[in-house]
Amino acid sequence: MRISEVHIYQKDLQLKTPYTMAGTVLHTLDSTIVKLVCDNGLCGWGETCPVGPAYQPEHAAGARAALAQLAPAIIGESALTPLLLRRRLDANLNGHNQAKAAIDVALMDLIGKHHKMRVCDLLGGAISEKIPSYYALGIASPGDCAKQAREKTDQGFPRLQIKCGGRDIDEDIAVVHKVWEAVGNQVRLAVDANRSLTARDTLLLSLSCKQIPIVIEQPCNTMEEIASIRPQIHHPVYLDENTETINDVLRAISLGICDGFGLKLTRLGGLNAFTTVRDICAVRSLPHSCDDTHGGDIIAAACVHAGSTVEPKLLEGVWIGAPYYQQHYDPENSIQIKDGHINLPRAPGLGITPDENLIGNLSASFG
Ligand code: 0XW
Ligand code: MG
Numbered sequence: 001m002r003i004s005e006v007h008i009y010q011k012d013l014q015l016k017t018p019y020t021m022a023g024t025v026l027h028t029l030d031s032t033i034v035k036l037v038c039d040n041g042l043c044g045w046g047e048t049c050p051v052g053p054a055y056q057p058e059h060a061a062g063a064r065a066a067l068a069q070l071a072p073a074i075i076g077e078s079a080l081t082p083l084l085l086r087r088r089l090d091a092n093l094n095g096h097n098q099a100k101a102a103i104d105v106a107l108m109d110l111i112g113k114h115h116k117m118r119v120c121d122l123l124g125g126a127i128s129e130k131i132p133s134y135y136a137l138g139i140a141s142p143g144d145c146a147k148q149a150r151e152k153t154d155q156g157f158p159r160l161q162i163k164c165g166g167r168d169i170d171e172d173i174a175v176v177h178k179v180w181e182a183v184g185n186q187v188r189l190a191v192d193a194n195r196s197l198t199a200r201d202t203l204l205l206s207l208s209c210k211q212i213p214i215v216i217e218q219p220c221n222t223m224e225e226i227a228s229i230r231p232q233i234h235h236p237v238y239l240d241e242n243t244e245t246i247n248d249v250l251r252a253i254s255l256g257i258c259d260g261f262g263l264k265l266t267r268l269g270g271l272n273a274f275t276t277v278r279d280i281c282a283v284r285s286l287p288h289s290c291d292d293t294h295g296g297d298i299i300a301a302a303c304v305h306a307g308s309t310v311e312p313k314l315l316e317g318v319w320i321g322a323p324y325y326q327q328h329y330d331p332e333n334s335i336q337i338k339d340g341h342i343n344l345p346r347a348p349g350l351g352i353t354p355d356e357n358l359i360g361n362l363s364a365s366f367g
Contacts, residue, residue, distance in 0.1 A: 263291065333353065
């Protein structure tokens, strides 16, 4: 089964309400979809959708440029040997994990369809058919965050992430206290600064919330800043944006600066890279999520397949963009959250079939 065509699409995902993180307000997400077609007619789908251009060093237009660069190198190659294909991608372009991840996901979709196996089984096997998710509360006032936290807890989410940063630290501290008053230990809580806090404000946050069992996620911009204050922080610390590669995960673990991770599938390079990190985390009993930065049903399906293979005690949940969007690519088998959990798709491969009228504009075709 050889790759005969590569098609790249650009899709604007309209958000129901603006998505806010420290210093960022987004109304639309720019998603990139990849369709690989093989000489036997099978199609595989991949997707990558950064949460705006400032979250990671890679951005949406860069992903499409990288995919256009890579496409000619994979035409004619076997779709059944993902490791060999990954080496070929690396030999043709340095970096650009998000673009390579879209190809990796499409390949795993193809391999699953070819062998009539689900992607979760190709990754080692699903532990459960119902995967816990979590919800990210955007930057808002203490009262609004507490109200939303109550609603999401009542909907069944086992974990909430509170966004903070980009404003006075006192307001963030007030938000954490109000949310805790509203939901107590009915849900697990993480507070995510998305790299925005100074070391000083991270210490103030941790000290002022000493009695509240939160995880502090990616407080500062660099691993070095986090390392400098780590012994004084009263809470578990997770890294997210700092884990741009598998080597970054190894570096963070060897520096002993974190207790877990917010992992992004496309940032690491796709499903195969994620399983490497999953297994490294298991060796050190480090909890982590299995998310992507944003994106529709394709990347959501990939995340839920991958998340289903993580040891339950280490899985901090699978975050997907579905609650924030109006539309789905596969309206019949869309990936959705119900009672704070996501059902694993049943069909082979990723288990979804995008409607080609719903995946945006063709940006380039090869083959
Ligand atoms: C909440 N997320 C998983 C989705 C957003 O893209 C950001 C991200 C995070 O934890 O930073
Ligand atoms: Mg995060």
